[in-house]
Amino acid sequence: MKLSTRLITGFTAIIILLMITASASLYGLGIMNGKFREIVDVNQNETKFAVNMTSTVRDRAIAVRNLALITSQDELNTEWARFVAQSEIYIKNKKMLEELFAREPTTTETEIRLMSLIEKNEAAAMPLLIKAAQLGKNSNRQEATRVLLEEARPVQKEWLDNLNKLTEFENVLNVQAGSEAQQTFSVFFKLLILLTIISIICGGALALLITRSVLRQIGGEPAIAQSITTAIASGDLSKNIILSEKDTGSIIFSLSVMQSRLRDIVSGIKQTADLISLASDEIAQGNTELSARTEQQAAALQETAASMEQLTSTVKLNTENAAEATQSAKLTSQKTDQGGRSVKKMISMMSSISGSSTKVAEIITVIESIAFQTNILALNAAVEAARAGEQGRGFAVVAGEVRTLAQRSSVAAKEIKQLIGESVDFVKEGTVVANDTGKVIEDIIQSINDVSTVMSEISLASGEQSLGIMQVNVAVGQMESVTQQNASLVEEASAATDALADQARSLKEMVKVFIV
Structure with a gap:
């Protein structure tokens, strides 16, 4: 009742x-x-x-x-x-x-x-x-x-x-x-x-x-209930509440249960605030490391861009050389009397092509290494973003995109390397043909036709190589943009971490009011 x-x-x-x-x-x-x-x-x-x-x-x-x-x-x-x-x-x-x-x-x-x-x-x-x-x-x-x-x-x-x-x-x-x-x-x-x-x-x-x-x-005198509620309202949760043995439903019993639950909640909040403060410090340290790695990645991308410019020049030179070789083959076909000189010149040109192809192969190796390192960096960035939790989710997505671009760059580099290898093989064959032409002049016309065909293939391969390099340039540009975005995200993550630390300190200050 x-x-x-x-x-x-x-x-x-x-x-x-x-x-x-x-x-x-x-x-x-x-x-x-x-x-x-x-x-x-x-x-x-x-x-x-x-x-x-x-x-x-x-x-x-x-x-x-x-x-x-x-x-x-x-x-x-x-x-x-x-x-x-x-x-x-x-x-x-x-x-x-x-x-x-x-x-x-x-x-x-x-x-x-x-x-x-x-x-x-x-x-x-x-x-x-x-x-x-x-x-x-x-x-x-x-x-x-x-x-x-x-x-x-x-x-x-x-x-x-x-x-x-x-x-x-x-x-x-x-x-x-x-x-x-x-x-x-x-x-x-x-x-x-x-x-x-x-x-x-x-x-x-x-x-x-x-x-x-x-x-x-x-559960007792109203003054006792009033003193308990006053103590709880002032934040004092340490007051001992004395209950009778059979008291399981009085107001003072409810106040005792409320005080106990508040004490547990406040203790949990204090522990959570400490953990948040510690986690925010760790996140801040991780953001600092991530910022340094981002700067390193930006520097590496700049070097990659410079290397790609050199590679573009080399490929352009290869294309021009292939065009000249084709023209020379046509001239050789027309002027058989200059076959010997043309063969010697062709041998010289083939040597140059071989050297250029070797350089291109070396550059492609560098590009492949850069793509591998970029993949490693993107993987590390994804790991750091996963550690950052909800704040690093966007950064994790960006890191995944960077990793995908790095893998595509690696595949393109491998394809270019394969083409360069084929070009080297063609150059070697051209050299053999040129040497054989010196011995067997009567086969020069056929050899010149073969060389013309090979040079056409080289020209086509050089075009494909140029296209691949353009794609690599685009990828490098995207990687550089992503890197800039990563830097911005790192700054935002740092600001969020600072705000989280401030909130943790404020929470700890508010919880200090309670005496448990």
């Missing part, structure tokens, strides 16, 4: 008990108010009216007696006025008593019966009292005394007895109502005490249960 639900349930139960107590109190007060109203507003007024009526009956009897006894006219008038006034008071109180009996639902049969008897007594006594009073007022005292004593007194006595009975009955009703009110008060007083005790016990039990439940859910 949620904490809010428990609190709402507890307070609702207490409120219900208070409502029950208040309802019982209000109900008891309502009953007692009814009893007190019955006493004060009903019974007491009924008693007052009955007493007033009794008093007026007695006062009128006294006035009639005085009228029968006194002789002074003034006193007679006074007593007569007294008689009349008391009669009016009686009538007024009687009317109010009758209205009260008629209005109140608590009017009893006894009250109605006594009121009926009183009215009968009044109807019987009043004419006699009036008669006696008038006789006394008219100074007929003897007759007034007789009427008062013999006729009016018995009826008046019964009248007063019934009025006294009504007064006594109203007093009894007052006593009963007071007793009932006292009993009601006693019952509800005990009930309120019982409900109060039950409310206190239930409230205390609910408070104890809710307090234990809340403390069990928190």
Whole structure:
């Protein structure tokens, strides 16, 4: 059950008990108010009216007696006025008593019966009292005394007895109502005490249960949880959190688990930051070495470019020589008389071609060596890029392209070397033919045709060689461009490494806030 639900349930139960107590109190007060109203507003007024009526009956009897006894006219008038006034008071109180009996639902049969008897007594006594009073007022005292004593007194006595009975009955009703009110008060007083005790016990039990439940859910005092969260918020993860043996789901237990996991995370971050810092240093060192190798490769490519220029000149010279040899062969075919001299000249030219072919072969060997070294450098660059990880991925792609170009250069050099070898062989054959021509002049025309054919092949081979060299030049240019890109990548890798080192240092500074 949620904490809010428990609190709402507890307070609702207490409120219900208070409502029950208040309802019982209000109900008891309502009953007692009814009893007190019955006493004060009903019974007491009924008693007052009955007493007033009794008093007026007695006062009128006294006035009639005085009228029968006194002789002074003034006193007679006074007593007569007294008689009349008391009669009016009686009538007024009687009317109010009758209205009260008629209005109140608590009017009893006894009250109605006594009121009926009183009215009968009044109807019987009043004419006699009036008669006696008038006789006394008219100074007929003897007759007034007789009427008062013999006729009016018995009826008046019964009248007063019934009025006294009504007064006594109203007093009894007052006593009963007071007793009932006292009993009601006693019952509800005990009930309120019982409900109060039950409310206190239930409230205390609910408070104890809710307090234990809340403390069990928190895992201890709220101040302890607050101190733990404050320490964690300030970065102190070294505080020892004491838990009970069976505590596996409280807030403090969760804080303990969170602190332990944060401690592990921060420790891992610290170790990772150290490793990143170390790796960034190693990457920086690798970038420095890679930069040096890139510079060496650029220098080697410049040398290769210069060698290729020389090779281009040589091939061009070979092409020109082949063209001249072809022309010479044609001239020799036309001028057989100059065959000997032409043969000697051809032998000389073939020697030059042989020397040039040897030089070309040597240059091609150099190119092949350069291509091999470039391949090695590209392989090393790929290894260094692999070490650089994500930052060196682009550099690895460039290194692969350089390696591919180096391999193509090596293949082209081998093809050129093969062609040069064939050219040397052709030159040797031409030399043999030239020597044989000196011995066998009659075969000179055929030999010249053979030489012309060979020279055509040499010219074709020289063209192919020139094309291959152009491709090598393009490859060298691409390699030089790649080398420049490599240098830029190395600079970018160095900048990234510096940024990584800065981030690692910043991470270490931030993690220093935590105490593990």
